[in-house]
Amino acid sequence: ETGVTQTPRHLVMGMTNKKSLKCEQHLGHNAMYWYKQSAKKPLELMFVYNFKEQTENNSVPSRFSPECPNSSHLFLHLHTLQPEDSALYLCASSQDLGSSYEQYFGPGTRLTVT
Amino acid sequence: GQNIDQPTEMTATEGAIVQINCTYQTSGFNGLFWYQQHAGEAPTFLSYNVLDGLEEKGRFSSFLSRSKGYSYLLLKELQMKDSASYLCAVRDSNYQLIWGAGTKLIIKP
Numbered sequence: 001e002t003g004v005t006q007t008p009r010h011l012v013m014g015m016t017n018k019k020s021l022k023c024e025q026h027l028g029h030n031a032m033y034w035y036k037q038s039a040k041k042p043l044e045l046m047f048v049y050n051f052k053e054q055t056e057n058n059s060v061p062s063r064f065s066p067e068c069p070n071s072s073h074l075f076l077h078l079h080t081l082q083p084e085d086s087a088l089y090l091c092a093s094s095q096d097l098g099s100s101y102e103q104y105f106g107p108g109t110r111l112t113v114t
Numbered sequence: 115g116q117n118i119d120q121p122t123e124m125t126a127t128e129g130a131i132v133q134i135n136c137t138y139q140t141s142g143f144n145g146l147f148w149y150q151q152h153a154g155e156a157p158t159f160l161s162y163n164v165l166d167g168l169e170e171k172g173r174f175s176s177f178l179s180r181s182k183g184y185s186y187l188l189l190k191e192l193q194m195k196d197s198a199s200y201l202c203a204v205r206d207s208n209y210q211l212i213w214g215a216g217t218k219l220i221i222k223p
Contacts, residue, residue: 105157
């Protein structure tokens, strides 16, 4: 148990659907992250929040929309996705953005866009 | 551009020792991390190096040479449960983590 939970674990959606991914951390951390993990590719950082404020947006298409209502919860709203968006979406948290703080990952949401 | 290189796949025998290498070219350096990821599971933290040298944690050790842009993860007394992907990540000058694609380690009896 890593203290970071994600729901749903699996999601199949059509290109015209709207869905949301949820992440919750029970570790009292201040920073939260969304990553995309595709097969045999490096983890791609999508968004970073620190104390509920977005600090990074790595040129992510607008069809992905993050929301961080408080330091414990993070959402990723999805709409009009493309098949190439099919991947594992991982949420992570860390104590802070400092250099030595490791990130704790949730189990991920396996997304398939049909 | 920023780049992390690690072998795609390695095979080792139960009880043996394996070394997984990672070379990096990043804009600045603020630490290097190793994570383990079992198939279908979340990555979990293994080690952190920010100064040159060897950090030992039980059966796992991690080495760093900043001048060479090089690190390795050493796994001793391999067990079947060590079959997983091992991810190398470097924190750059902007404190952003740059990730390698991971090394899939296969342990054979």
